[in-house]
Amino acid sequence: MVDFSWVPRSPLEKALVTGAHGARGIEAGVSLTEIRNFDLVQVMARRGKAAELAKAAKARFGVAAPNAPKAILASDATLICSGPDQFFVLSKGGKHTMPTLVPALSGPASLSDQSHARVLISISGARARTILAKLSSIDLHATAFPIGAAAATSMDHTSVTLWRGRDRPDGKAVFNLLVFATFAESLWHTMLDAAAEYGVDISHSEELG
Amino acid sequence: MRIVCPFCGERELGEFTYLGDAKPVRPEAGASEDEVFDYVYLRDNVAGQTSEYWYHGGGCRAWLKVTRNTLTHEISSVEPAAGAGATKVGA
Numbered sequence: 001m002v003d004f005s006w007v008p009r010s011p012l013e014k015a016l017v018t019g020a021h022g023a024r025g026i027e028a029g030v031s032l033t034e035i036r037n038f039d040l041v042q043v044m045a046r047r048g049k050a051a052e053l054a055k056a057a058k059a060r061f062g063v064a065a066p067n068a069p070k071a072i073l074a075s076d077a078t079l080i081c082s083g084p085d086q087f088f089v090l091s092k093g094g095k096h097t098m099p100t101l102v103p104a105l106s107g108p109a110s111l112s113d114q115s116h117a118r119v120l121i122s123i124s125g126a127r128a129r130t131i132l133a134k135l136s137s138i139d140l141h142a143t144a145f146p147i148g149a150a151a152a153t154s155m156d157h158t159s160v161t162l163w164r165g166r167d168r169p170d171g172k173a174v175f176n177l178l179v180f181a182t183f184a185e186s187l188w189h190t191m192l193d194a195a196a197e198y199g200v201d202i203s204h205s206e207e208l209g
Numbered sequence: 210m211r212i213v214c215p216f217c218g219e220r221e222l223g224e225f226t227y228l229g230d231a232k233p234v235r236p237e238a239g240a241s242e243d244e245v246f247d248y249v250y251l252r253d254n255v256a257g258q259t260s261e262y263w264y265h266g267g268g269c270r271a272w273l274k275v276t277r278n279t280l281t282h283e284i285s286s287v288e289p290a291a292g293a294g295a296t297k298v299g300a
Binding site: 016069083084137142151152153154159 | 212216217218221224267268269270271289295
């Protein structure tokens with residue numbers, strides 16, 4: 001009998017090497033941080049139950065769930081639009097997991113645990129928009145993509161969910177990106193290549209931005 | 210060409226996949242062989258306004274019905290195809 005170890009490991013475990021990458025001798029223009037150990041549940045309204053789901057979500061999170069490409073910050077979760085009548089619940093510390101959300105939302109919605117199916121990457125720094133512009137066709141200018149704006153889009157032919165989080169303490173914009181675990185390493189290398197000329201600061205964190 | 214997805218906003222063509230003519234309507238059960246042949250195989254080659262299905266696979270994964278002018282590529286309307294986020298249609 002084989003003993004299995006069920007300890008969760010990041011799909012970027014091998015690709016992610018913390019520290020400085022790319023151009024040296026300059027202040028890193030881009031910070032790439034993998035956020036680890038989060039809870040992520042996808043909620044999709046059952047046919048014709050979108051209004052009922054909106055009501056149940058409001059009761060559960062205290063804020064209205066997004067019905068447009070937006071990320072809504074609730075007190076202990078972020079609700080991110082992932083398409084029509086569907087959204088992600090992103091949280092930490094077991095507050096919003098399948099066992100706690102199913103009783104509240106499974107009437108009007110189908111739920112699916114994506115915690116270990118996606119990788120969450122935070123991109124920030126003075127050149128964050130510049131490198132994202134190499135990979136994305138979305139207009140990320142502050143006026144077009146303010147805090148809380150979200151987009152289901154493609155980067156390097158890979159499906160991603162992108163949204164703008166709260167600014168860093170130094171005022172720099174923060175972009176969060178959810179990507180399928182199996183595509184994460186490939187997209188990570190693409191981002192490193194795109195960012196290398198500006199200097200990259202690579203890290204991982206347990207904190208949601 | 211850019212398509213204004215009713216859920217995501219304006220996006221580049223690369224995020225979308227063309228499915229085909231949205232005009233043909235599936236015949237009722239018991240339709241004649243000619244009607245079924247027409248539905249499956251015969252398509253108009255329109256110079257002007259056409260109605261097409263597009264799939265926003267690079268974005269929200271919704272099916273869209275797009276009215277487009279084949280001469281100018283001008284898009285006059287984009288709406289969710291029946292069944293795709295239907296609760297939002299007209300809301």
